[in-house]
Amino acid sequence: MARILRPRGNKGEVAAELLTDFPERLAQLREVFLARGDSEPRRHAIKTCWLSRNHRGQAVFHFEGFASIRDAEKLRGLDVLLPFERCIALPAGQYFVSDLIGCSVFENPASPNVLSSSPCLASSVPSFLGTVRNVQFSGDAVAGTPLLAVDTSDGELLIPLAEDICSRIDVAARRIDVVLPEGLRDLNRE
Numbered sequence: 001m002a003r004i005l006r007p008r009g010n011k012g013e014v015a016a017e018l019l020t021d022f023p024e025r026l027a028q029l030r031e032v033f034l035a036r037g038d039s040e041p042r043r044h045a046i047k048t049c050w051l052s053r054n055h056r057g058q059a060v061f062h063f064e065g066f067a068s069i070r071d072a073e074k075l076r077g078l079d080v081l082l083p084f085e086r087c088i089a090l091p092a093g094q095y096f097v098s099d100l101i102g103c104s105v106f107e108n109p110a111s112p113n114v115l116s117s118s119p120c121l122a123s124s125v126p127s128f129l130g131t132v133r134n135v136q137f138s139g140d141a142v143a144g145t146p147l148l149a150v151d152t153s154d155g156e157l158l159i160p161l162a163e164d165i166c167s168r169i170d171v172a173a174r175r176i177d178v179v180l181p182e183g184l185r186d187l188n189r190e
Helices: 023-028 069-073 184-189
Strands: 002-007 014-018 031-035 042-051 058-063 079-081 104-107 127-136 147-152 155-160 166-170 175-178
Touching (some): 023 042
Parallel strands (some): 104 175
Antiparallel strands (some): 002 014, 147 155
């Protein structure tokens, strides 16, 4: 939900970068988990939390047991997490970034061969492109389609997360099927 940036104030509060599309939920939370990287998350009670008016995209957390700048400094760089069962259910066609990272990406042919004598022609079989490493977003001032950063055998391939390109997304199966527009691979090489 957030990443702790630094101490804020002198009573143990910390400033955190928001990583959620639903920041209004933070004020109602009474406990979260904190972790760094792959370390085991630890439960922490929240005294207070509010969205910063002075720094857009940030929240201020004050955790139980943290009462000084020195205490708050120990939290720098930790991720603020919620258990999966407490996540908001998204409408169809919307995904959490964490659901997309790690998905295998397969390229389908642009136009399937409908007059084939065999249903298993090599030209109609999806080919493995790579794995989603990250999802890139344009900035607040610039509108744009998010991009899937896919690690392939030829390097990184950026694929727009658009319905006409990502023909099927199955997060349960950890699979994304795409139909790449002509020239997309060349655009990525430049």
